[in-house]
Every structure is written in C-alpha cells, then in structure tokens.
Amino acid sequence: MSSPSIRILASALIVAVAGTTLLACGDDDPKSDSSQITVWSLEDVADRVNATKAIIADYTAKTGVKVNLVTVNEDQFPALIASSAAAGDLPDVVGSVPLAGVRTLAGNELLEPDANRRIVDKLGRATFSPRALDLTSEDGKQLAVPSDGWGQLLVYRKDLFAAAGLPAPDTYEKIATAAAKLNTGGVAGITAATAPGDVFTQQTFEHLALANNCQLTDDSGAVKLDSPECVEAFRFFGELMRDHSVKGAQDVDTTRATYFAGKAAMLIWSPFILDELAGLRNDAKPTCPQCQSDPAWLAKNSGFVTAIKGPNGTEPAQYGEISSWAVLDGAADPATSFVEYMLSDGYPRWFGMSPEGRFPARTGTAEDKQKFLTAWNTSQAGVDRKQPLAAVYGEDVLDTLRKSPDTFQRWGLSQGQGKLVGAILGELPVPKALADVIAGKSDAAAAAGRAKKDVEAIAKGVN
Numbered sequence: 001m002s003s004p005s006i007r008i009l010a011s012a013l014i015v016a017v018a019g020t021t022l023l024a025c026g027d028d029d030p031k032s033d034s035s036q037i038t039v040w041s042l043e044d045v046a047d048r049v050n051a052t053k054a055i056i057a058d059y060t061a062k063t064g065v066k067v068n069l070v071t072v073n074e075d076q077f078p079a080l081i082a083s084s085a086a087a088g089d090l091p092d093v094v095g096s097v098p099l100a101g102v103r104t105l106a107g108n109e110l111l112e113p114d115a116n117r118r119i120v121d122k123l124g125r126a127t128f129s130p131r132a133l134d135l136t137s138e139d140g141k142q143l144a145v146p147s148d149g150w151g152q153l154l155v156y157r158k159d160l161f162a163a164a165g166l167p168a169p170d171t172y173e174k175i176a177t178a179a180a181k182l183n184t185g186g187v188a189g190i191t192a193a194t195a196p197g198d199v200f201t202q203q204t205f206e207h208l209a210l211a212n213n214c215q216l217t218d219d220s221g222a223v224k225l226d227s228p229e230c231v232e233a234f235r236f237f238g239e240l241m242r243d244h245s246v247k248g249a250q251d252v253d254t255t256r257a258t259y260f261a262g263k264a265a266m267l268i269w270s271p272f273i274l275d276e277l278a279g280l281r282n283d284a285k286p287t288c289p290q291c292q293s294d295p296a297w298l299a300k301n302s303g304f305v306t307a308i309k310g311p312n313g314t315e316p317a318q319y320g321e322i323s324s325w326a327v328l329d330g331a332a333d334p335a336t337s338f339v340e341y342m343l344s345d346g347y348p349r350w351f352g353m354s355p356e357g358r359f360p361a362r363t364g365t366a367e368d369k370q371k372f373l374t375a376w377n378t379s380q381a382g383v384d385r386k387q388p389l390a391a392v393y394g395e396d397v398l399d400t401l402r403k404s405p406d407t408f409q410r411w412g413l414s415q416g417q418g419k420l421v422g423a424i425l426g427e428l429p430v431p432k433a434l435a436d437v438i439a440g441k442s443d444a445a446a447a448a449g450r451a452k453k454d455v456e457a458i459a460k461g462v463n
Helices: 046-063 077-087 099-107 113-123 130-135 158-164 172-182 199-211 228-244 252-260 273-277 334-342 347-351 371-377 389-393 395-402 418-427 429-438 444-462
Strands: 036-041 066-071 093-097 145-151 153-157 266-269 302-305 318-327
Touching (some): 036 046, 046 347, 093 334, 099 318, 099 418, 113 145, 113 318, 113 334, 130 145, 145 347, 153 158, 158 172, 172 228, 172 266, 199 228, 199 429, 228 429, 228 444, 252 273, 273 389, 302 395, 318 334, 347 371, 418 444, 429 444
Parallel strands (some): 036 066
Antiparallel strands (some): 093 318, 145 318, 153 266, 153 302
C-alpha cells in the first residue's frame, strides 16, 4: 500500500479500515460444521488477497478445515458486520482489526476473549510484544491476538542536517530549530498532513501530541484536550506548519510528493513509505534531481526518528497501530487453530506481504525467541521490484523499527475510551480545530478548547 494504513471507526457498532475495493473469496454458505470457518480480512489489496489465499490453502491442506475468506473495505464492513450480528451469523474470525476496532467490537460484545486468551497462552505470552498485548487487553481480558503493527515516523534529510550541523530531530526543540533553519532555498523545513478532513492529519498530530504527554481523556473519561500539554502541542504543530511548511492543505499524497521531490527537509509519514522511498514502486517513485541516476539516493540520505519527546513529555512517545486477529462470539472450534497458524507457520508470509508496515508483534517462539524478527529482516519489500529493507537502510535502522511496537501509544485506549476514539475519527474535531491555528485564525488555547467541547459532544453520543 502506498499510503498509511488508515483505520477509521465511523459507526457506533464497528471500525472499518481503509482500502480500495471489495473482494469476496470463497462462498457465502453459512458454516454448517466444525470442518469449515468463515474469516473476514480487512486486507483487501489484490496482491495481499492472493497471498492470504495461498497461506489459507496450506492451512486447509494441513488441517482439512475449509476457510471461506471474505475481504472487505471501509465502505462495506460496517454494514456487513452489523447485518451479520443482527442475523446471528457472525464470521468466526476477523483479521487486520485495528486497535480502536477491537475496543468497539468488545464494547458491543462481539468478541470471544477467552478464545483469544487461549491462543496467546498456547503460542506463549512471552513471545509477544508486551505493549502489543497491553493495547489489545482490557480489565484482564485478552480482547484480540496482536499480529503486527506500524508506528509513525519522522523522516529527515541526513545530508541537509549534517551540512547544517543539526542533531537528529527527536524533540520538539530540535524539530523546531531544524524546520526554521532548513526552510530556505525552495526547501520546506517540514511537510506533514494538515487537511482538516483527513484521518492522516489526526494521526500526525496525535503522534506529536503524545510526545508532549497530551492525552485525549483522563482515566475517568473526562476530555483533557485543553490541558497545558495539549495547548502546547496545538501551538507547536500550528506554528510549525504555518511558518516552516508548505502552504495549503497537505495530505498523504502531497506530503510524500514534496519530500520525494527533495523539497522538504523533514516529513511525518508511516513506514509504508519505506519501499517507495527506496524506489521499489513505479507508481510512487522519488523524483529529486539526484534520484534520476540513483532511485535509492533519497533513501540512503534519509534518517528516521520513531519516538519523540516534547517539553512536557515524561518519555519519548510514538503513535502506533496494532493489527490483530480476533475470534468472534460463537466461533466454530477451528477458529483458534486458524489464528494460531496465522501467527506461526503462516506468520512470515503474512507480515512478508508488506514488511515495511508490518512489524511482528510476535517476535519468535519459545525455542527461538528472535525467529520472526529474523524472518522479517529478510522479507522482500516492494511491488515492481523486490529487495530486503536491510539492503537499503541497514541493520541499525531496521533494529529501531523492529522495536517500535514496544513503545506505541494511543489516545484513549488505555483509558477505556475505544468507542470515543472511533467516533472522533469519524468526525475529526481535532484536525478541524488545528486548521484554524495553522491558518492564524485562532490561537492554540482557543483551538484546544474548541476541540475539547466538540469531543465532549461526541462523547455524549457514544456513552
């Protein structure tokens, strides 16, 4: 995928993930016995569907269990899961469910936490990222089985930073200093999403807000967007985008295009950019002058910051998404063996479909604790050309990326506000308030206060 794997909760019932088309695989016959299960996958890109089919075929050959695979996109999933729940005919398993989606499924009692816990225990709790397990658990229940994740990145031009004598931009102060100093000569100091109707803007801001310990709510559920930490995050982001970035609303495509053209010193994006940055996709290739003779030039001259720390931050933080397998309520018995297979024998091929955005949440086995991290390291990234990421970026960069799931943070989830998180992704009150700060129409405190009131209004509708 050439854009961040955006997951959107747009209905009160369930989250739907971004995709491009609806594909149905297998038949629509209801499950009639324990020799078949129905699996819905929120990965609907054609090449990944084919890869998933191949993994499933091997599972069926090994177990004799038939799998009816249905892949869905964001437009179709809410209606499909709602009608299936109403008819009492839920799928047995749903794959690639994002964090907010897991919490919403749980809130509507559509999950089978005991089955998901048994899978984790059988595979070995110690073989999973502790943070991934924490983010997929609530009140002692294992809501889903974490599979893989991606964390937001700050990509920067190492050559420009070195020439200017600047350190890696891993704090608010260093980012602001670099953006101001490098915003010259036709090069923007930084480019990042600002379009008020884009979930990517929400993700980008949340990444920087978490760095300053700005939280959506407190443990009681009270909205805290007007806290000093959040006001500072609004100010920082607003000034950065207004004074040192590209004019006009920026989104997934424009931010990438600006950095790829060599016209920005920094970029905030997801790791799905890694294969494109390396020149491995024809539909999204670097276009900088130096890239004409060496498509990987920009990749070689880019550095990556994962976690960032603001002046009010207690520790460096990173926005992250965990995708999970979830056994649903009333699932047939083979559902657990299927998920176990997808996280063991079939696991390297699953995350190998797009390793740049699928860092394994299960690192290895009891016998080989690094087994899946090692397999990820050699996975072939790219579409039109294939190459291990290590061959482009080096082991140090990949080691940093592999550790990302252990530092992931998210608004609202640890406070039990999964439904609210999903609802604000549908209405985007925070990006809308940010737009006024960026445009100079509102100061940070007023925008933060407006965002708080809007989120409080949304909260009344979901509680």
